[in-house]
Amino acid sequence: MKIIISLMLLFQLYIYGQPKILIPFPPQVLHAENGNSVLFEIHLADTSRVPIEVLDCKIKRNSKVLYSNRQFIASPHKDDVNRYYKNIWLAGIETGKLVIEVKCKVGNDLFKVTREVQIENKKPLSILPPMGKGIWWAYEGPDSLSAHRTSFQKVARVFDERNNGFLLGYNNQRFATDWMMFGDENKLYRNDGRKNTDYYGFGQPVIAAAEGKVLRVKDAIPDNTPPGIDIDINLETGYGNCVVIDIGDSVIAYYAHLKVNSIKIREGDFVKKGDVIGAVGNSGISTAPHLQFELGKLSVPFGESSFGIKSQSISFVFDKYYHLGKALDSKDEIPVPAVKMNNTEKQILNKLPVSWEIIKVE
């Protein structure tokens, strides 16, 4: 009997059905000063161990092809190997229904899977910038390639019956930004940048971007010494000292990498918009003082969300900031980027700064 069951199990691993695609979260619109874009992910899986070979992946709107690229990223999880995902960024659109078409091959069989999805184009949440007064650089903000935007927190597959597909993970940082402060001569630090106190941002106030109830406070992790990471990184410590606030409608605001012992609020407290909640630090996965900020929508209670990792990053905007310019796109320049400032500052209402944008907060 045991042998028969084992054989059946073995056999099943090589039986494949139609691969399934899932759009795990409605496409979100990024509202940026230089134009709007739509961001989302596609998950592709079947339960066999026979690899899915994607021959074509197209995204259409009103029959017009907006995107064509067959590259998927393999995302094996424990014994579950046949699972893939990809991040999509469609510039210049913000409304409508998208049709995703994937042509693929499993073993000798060809499949064509399609899925329709509506772009979520409701008004984004308008919040305060979470940084204090000063000039700030959006390092690793939303852009098509940034590490935040393409982050993927994989989980054991979950079948989503309503959408007939497998959820393989979460993107909780699609719209996250690492904010670093500029000081004199548009530099990030004085001296040689080997001390936290060299950095203009270190110790700057972190502001509640929206009101809500404090769900989590972590406040005893020592700050790293730049440019190293001095502690063991795990699920508990990755965000460093941090504050998570429930701002309503199952949305959490995440303030991360704060300065050790700088947090003045406690779990269960209610904070008002504009309250100072802590100070910019260099704790957790952080090699220089900065504030990481993002909003995530929870589909499970926060206590079951692996510290918010099981949330989906949602679109939001800052109610007001001043656009000053952009750092040049040279990763070699970090941590002192080449900077191209505009001659005039431009007031921006209800947009989200993108990667490399330099802004002033008043």
Ligand SMILES: [Zn+2]
């Ligand atoms: Zn970050």
